[in-house]
Amino acid sequence: MSLDLQYISQDPQHLPERPASTEGFSLENHGESIFGTVLIPGGAAVDVYPGIVLLHGFPGYTSTFDLAQNLRRAGLVVVSPYYRGCWGSGGRYTFSGAIDDAVRTASWMHEESTAKTYHVDRDKLFFIGHSMGGFISVNATRRLPWIKGTAVMSPYDLAGRAEAGDAALDQLIRESVPVMNVESAEALAADAKMCAKKGWAISDAFENVKDRNLYFIGASQDDIAPAEQMIEPLWNQLTAHETKALQNYDTLPAGHGYDDRRLTVSAMFAAWIQRVLYSLT
Numbered sequence: 001m002s003l004d005l006q007y008i009s010q011d012p013q014h015l016p017e018r019p020a021s022t023e024g025f026s027l028e029n030h031g032e033s034i035f036g037t038v039l040i041p042g043g044a045a046v047d048v049y050p051g052i053v054l055l056h057g058f059p060g061y062t063s064t065f066d067l068a069q070n071l072r073r074a075g076l077v078v079v080s081p082y083y084r085g086c087w088g089s090g091g092r093y094t095f096s097g098a099i100d101d102a103v104r105t106a107s108w109m110h111e112e113s114t115a116k117t118y119h120v121d122r123d124k125l126f127f128i129g130h131s132m133g134g135f136i137s138v139n140a141t142r143r144l145p146w147i148k149g150t151a152v153m154s155p156y157d158l159a160g161r162a163e164a165g166d167a168a169l170d171q172l173i174r175e176s177v178p179v180m181n182v183e184s185a186e187a188l189a190a191d192a193k194m195c196a197k198k199g200w201a202i203s204d205a206f207e208n209v210k211d212r213n214l215y216f217i218g219a220s221q222d223d224i225a226p227a228e229q230m231i232e233p234l235w236n237q238l239t240a241h242e243t244k245a246l247q248n249y250d251t252l253p254a255g256h257g258y259d260d261r262r263l264t265v266s267a268m269f270a271a272w273i274q275r276v277l278y279s280l281t
Helices: 065-073 095-110 112-118 132-143 158-163 167-179 185-197 232-239 262-278
Strands: 021-029 032-040 049-055 077-082 120-130 149-153 214-219 247-252
Touching: 021 095, 032 065, 032 095, 049 065, 049 095, 049 132, 049 262, 065 077, 065 120, 065 262, 077 095, 095 112, 095 120, 095 132, 095 185, 112 120, 120 132, 120 262, 132 149, 132 158, 149 262, 158 167, 158 185, 167 185, 214 262, 247 262
Parallel strands: 049 077, 049 120, 120 149, 149 214, 214 247
Antiparallel strands: 021 032, 032 077
């Protein structure tokens, strides 16, 4: 069963046996609750669909809910978690903890009981991430060999920026702290440096992801996560390596939030997932 790519930008014209639905979920990680939403396509009662873990950036002002709706219409179950300490989820936010939360969410989605409840094909799970969510997606992928593919738009290489002592990162942390539950701006900056010391920079991910299905989208007018700094160091390593995996890199004329290209980027993600799943060229 292929995806319905035409529904990225239009509503389905028929009412299925089981209407599309939106569900809330709560799941525990290290004693704290992660909250989020699950968007399920409409279809027959027995239908199952590829699944997406859709990861927002830091602190998350740029909502990904429109992308989730677009991808759901194409025939994908979309799970959108809020990391611990972020937008109502329990606990304190850390960058390392957000990676762990992404792993926990994907692992929960991979469980047979979850897949049955939400009509997920547990053998066809993907990460999609924007900005810091892209950094989180890449690092979660490194830990989960059964993830089918990972697609990111303007990934923000937190660990790489921390390692370089980027003043813009310190400013971003201080500006974002008021809307999140964190120990302090200093503690969050220290966590970023810890991520760097552990080798979690996107540019350091090559050995773990060199034979994985990967899709990178950069924005030509992005002054927050420029592709030449955040994507291309890893991409250049990937292009020098021969693999059977599907690995692609595109650029759109857009700023960091893709505010003028939301339908376009949704269609690009769905088309790439279609290629991964059904070996289309």
